[in-house]
Amino acid sequence: MSLPVILFFLCGALAVAGAILLIAAREPIHSALALILVMVALAVLYLLLGAPFVAAVQIIVYAGAIMVLFVFVIMLLNMGVEERTDFSQIAKYFGIPLGGVLIVWAAYWLLHSRPAAAIGTGSGMEASSTRGLSTLLFRQYLFPFEATSILILIAILGALVLARKEE
């Protein structure tokens, strides 16, 4: 029961608890907080998997900017508690057990899978993953990198146009 195993089960349990809280919460702000908990737990799992840069980017961008956007929108559109309408019988009595069975089945088979050994040489995950990651981003994946920067520009323009008041 070494420390990595304990940490994995702790963060895994926190992530699953956060996801269940997301489903079960009555107010959207509590769902947002549960999702932030999931993201922070996942960042710790990325640290365990030897990807510290991705963990830092996950917290700075995902948990620190995107979720702040969600929280702002929930605060601005203060539309109250979520209504509990009754959904169809099929969904309740057939859907939820089937969903649970599918999740357990997928998890079981993934647990007993054997990921293939290292395919080809590839760039190994050495200690300075930042340097290796930036080399990959700026050499092999340069075109997708520039394309995502244009995507962000389009998103900024789209959000600006949508948020402008009609004069």
Add this chain to the structure above:
Amino acid sequence: MSVVPVSYYLALSAVLFGLGVIAFVFKRNIITIFMSIELMLNAVNLAFVAFARAHNQLDGLVFVFFVIVVAAAEAAVGLAIVIMIAQNRQSLSVERMNLLKF
């Protein structure tokens, strides 16, 4: 290689993805549905990082980077649309946004 087998991370990713799908299907508030999409994207990110560790390559991390960026762009534009719809329909419940239903 990490002490914890990589398949454990994949199982966790599957569970989180499934919970995201359940939240997407069963919730009524449109912002919560958006958040379940983010949960699904996070589960996929975990699978990517686990595979990057399994194959000892950094390309999985590059893809995680792109997924995070695309999620940011989608959240920005999507929430702008949600704000406009909510001000138009005076409600955040998905059942009220049924003008295109036949």
Add this chain to the structure above:
Amino acid sequence: MEFISQHPVLVASIIKIAVLLFIVMTALAYLTWMERKLIAHIQSRWGPYFVGAHGLLQPLADGIKFLFKEDVTPPGADKFAYLLAPFLALSLGMTAIALIPFGPPSVLIPFLNQQAFSVADVGIGLMMVFAITAMGVYGVALAGWSSNSKYPLMGGLRSSAQMISYEVSLTMSVVGVVLVAGSLNFNEIISNQSGYWHYVPFIPKWNFGPQIIGFLCYLTAAIAETNRVPFDLPEAETELVAGFHTEYSSFKFAMFFMAEYANMITVSCLATILFFGGWLSPFPDSWKWQLFLPGAGLVLLGIYCAWDTLTEMRGIARLQLSVVTLLCLGGGLLCLVPQVAQVIQGPFWFTTKILVILFFYIWLRATLPRFRYDQLMSFGWKLLLPVSLANLVLTAGYFAFKWTRHG
């Protein structure tokens, strides 16, 4: 004993965290004292002088007051978020200090062979500190939201919008330093600043000179990020009735207060490491007399306190001052021992530089008026971000030119 030898990292971390927590909480309390005294003297009045000698026991009195005040929860408040917000703010403020190196990594704890002066020395230390400060927005936003009242909501929204706006400029202004040092690790950034300029051999090679634009952008963005004057409109008492922490009382308010000062300390530590050489001394290593500076300084302070004890009138203050005198003289004589003087050198210079930057922060508070909110936001997006980006482009261009020229 085998547990200690089998898990040296864990045990060393626990010891370091305990010592660091104690020191940081004391430093937070006395930072409030220093602020009140400094602002008072700038404004030609005395600050707290009654509680202990020179008001030194004032933080203790404030702590006791906060503990005994009535804890009021506003009606209709979202209980979970209301309780979570101050805990989140304070814990995140204290967590970032764990990544800061206070001294050289070569100094080790005796049995455990671990670094004595930094709790966590990760390869991407700088990004981790920014990740932790990025999460600090939630403390403010949740506090404003959960109070179920107009003024906190407006103050919380404005304050968190300000924080996320200036966070972009903060991270951009620091990338120049990362380019100069070639690494995100704090110890490497500091060791990159050792040595002296080639042509002018008595100016140290700190990043303050080459990255002066970056430093000024960083300082401005940091003051805005920690919600201090001149950027503290969302929480100023004359403006929005104390903003997001209006509805908080007693200990939770004290936690917000402490969180603000902890953020100030974190940001000053970062400025010291990135731009002023961290724990490096400005004098060359060959000047051996600088080893006795901390000891000599403490002994002089002890002599002043002794003289003050003899001229003090009140009993309790005299008792307290004599304790302080004994501590200063004892600490000073301890620091004059050569082994201890060698070890204490790094933290001494680090603390001195942090105190200079904190003095500057407090001086700003006493001197400048505050920005209006729209002026604040347009300054952040329209002036500070382009200047930070220009600094980044200039630095990157210089290095690209240098690297392609030298092959």
